[in-house]
Amino acid sequence: MFISETKVRVRYAETDKMGYVYYGNCAQYYEVGRVEALRKLDSSYKALEDSGIMMPVIQLIINFKKPALYDDILTIKTIIKEKPGVKIKFYYELYNEMNVLINQGETILAFVHQNTMKPCNCPQWFNDLFIDFDLKECFERTNIKKNNSV
Template sequence: MSEHHEIPIRVRYAETDRMGLLHHANYFVYFEMGRTELLRSRGVSYRDLEDSGYLLVIIDLGCKYRRPARYDDLLTLRTSVDRVTHVKIVHRYELFRDGELIAQGHSTLACIDREGRPQPLPALLRGRAVAGDPRPATGSS
């Protein structure tokens, strides 16, 4: 799927290490911001999903660091949905500084209920709605 969402992120001092570089763990915080804003751009919030009994948990997460980011760098995070299955969503992340790719990552989220059991993704996260069409998905997946 080529649909994606981009957000600007300014590296804050508190996110850096003693060398003045963006700490590696904060890339994952940025990825979460990207997922949240991608969903919000589709008219839904994580809070809405959770209030409806759908919980999305990370089951796989990774990042390849290509170039360091530093304090006060202005970055652009592009978040894409790579694949959607009956219970999972796979995202791809590309982090840029001045058009140069400095990191790329991925995550897989699984949908569970409040008891921790896998459950089907809600229709609004399957099919067309995830691919960028705001109309609700129809039929069974």
């Protein structure tokens, strides 16, 4: 199990008339969560795209428990439980500044060839990132290398 934590501050643009974050915008927070998770695995979504692989989301589930407030710094916990194959699944937990779980969800992404748009296995080099999967923890890793995430 690989766990990554990222922080994001709620923008005014992301709120709606109700005064909280618009429900659809949590999909963006989940994106930030998984992109930073891949970066902590010494990879990046951008590197995957540059190698000709795209990863469209094929399933999104979000369970909303509490509203996300303007200007709050949210913690996005992104969890990978299984090694990737033709798909990769991410689990998410969003916490507010009081460390209260405000929503949780999951996304399944497929690996797809950029040219043919046909499904494919994830690249070998990407799969290799998960060799020591059980040992990996982002917190250890972020201690031993420069973490340039924003």
